[in-house]
Amino acid sequence: MRVVSLVPSLTEAVALTRPEVLVGATDWCTHPAGLDVARVGGSKYPDLARVLALRPDLVLLNEEENRRADADALLAAGVPVRVTFPRTVPEALTELADLAGALGATAEPDWLVAARRAWAALPEPGALRRAVVPVWRRPWVVLGSRTFAGDVLRRLGVANLYAEDAERYPRPDLAELRARRPELVVLPDEPYRFTADDGPESFPGVPCALVSGRHLTWYGPSLAEAPALLAAQLAQPG
Incomplete structure (x- = not known):
C-alpha cells in the first residue's frame, strides 16, 4: 500500500x-x-x-x-x-481506529489505546467556564457550532459561548466578543499564532489561556497527551 x-x-x-x-x-x-x-x-x-x-x-x-x-x-x-x-472526541477515536484497520494494522496502535484511556479517565466537568475561542484575528474568527475543538474544550470544563451559533466559524467584531462577557478567553497558537504579546491585550480584565493549537485541533496521536496538557494550560490563564 x-x-x-x-x-x-x-x-x-x-x-x-x-x-x-x-x-x-x-x-x-x-x-x-x-x-x-x-x-x-x-x-x-x-x-x-x-x-x-x-x-x-x-x-x-x-x-x-x-x-x-x-x-x-x-x-x-x-x-x-x-x-x-470528526466533530467530537469519540468520533475522532472511531475514525482513527477505522483508519488503522484500513492501513492493515492487526491491532489498535499504542498511541490510540493511550488516547482512549486518557479521555476515558477525565471526570465529568462540573461548572463550565464560559469562554470565547478565537482562532484568527484581522478579522476575528472564533470557534462556533459543531467543532471538534469545541468538544475537546467542553470535556475539559470550558463552554464555548458561540457553540449554538449558526456558523462553525463566526466572525464577530471585538466589541461583540467583549459584550459576551466571557469568563475566559482561549488563545491557541495555531492556525493564528496568539502569544502573550498578541491577543490578551484585546481582552483587558479577562483571563486568557494560551494553549497548544495542535493539541486542541489535531485528531491523531496528539490526542493521547492532549487532556493533561490542555488542562494544565487552561488552569493557568494570564
Missing part, C-alpha cells in the same frame, strides 16, 4: 502506525519530527501532479481542511480517497 496524506493529523497517525506505507505529505505535516517523505504542497492547494506521481493507493483528506475539487480530481484519476470529519 502507498498512502499520501493531505491532513497533518492523519500524517502523524499513519507515520506512527504503518510508517512504511506513507509516501507523501503536505508541507504543513510537521509531526513526527524528522518525517522523511515526499512533499506535495499545502492542504488547501496541493500539487496534484506530484500526488499522482507518487502512485498512491489511497489519499487521506479532511472535509474541512481540503477542497472538494481536489478530492473530485483524485477520484477522476482513479485514486481512492478517504475523507474524515
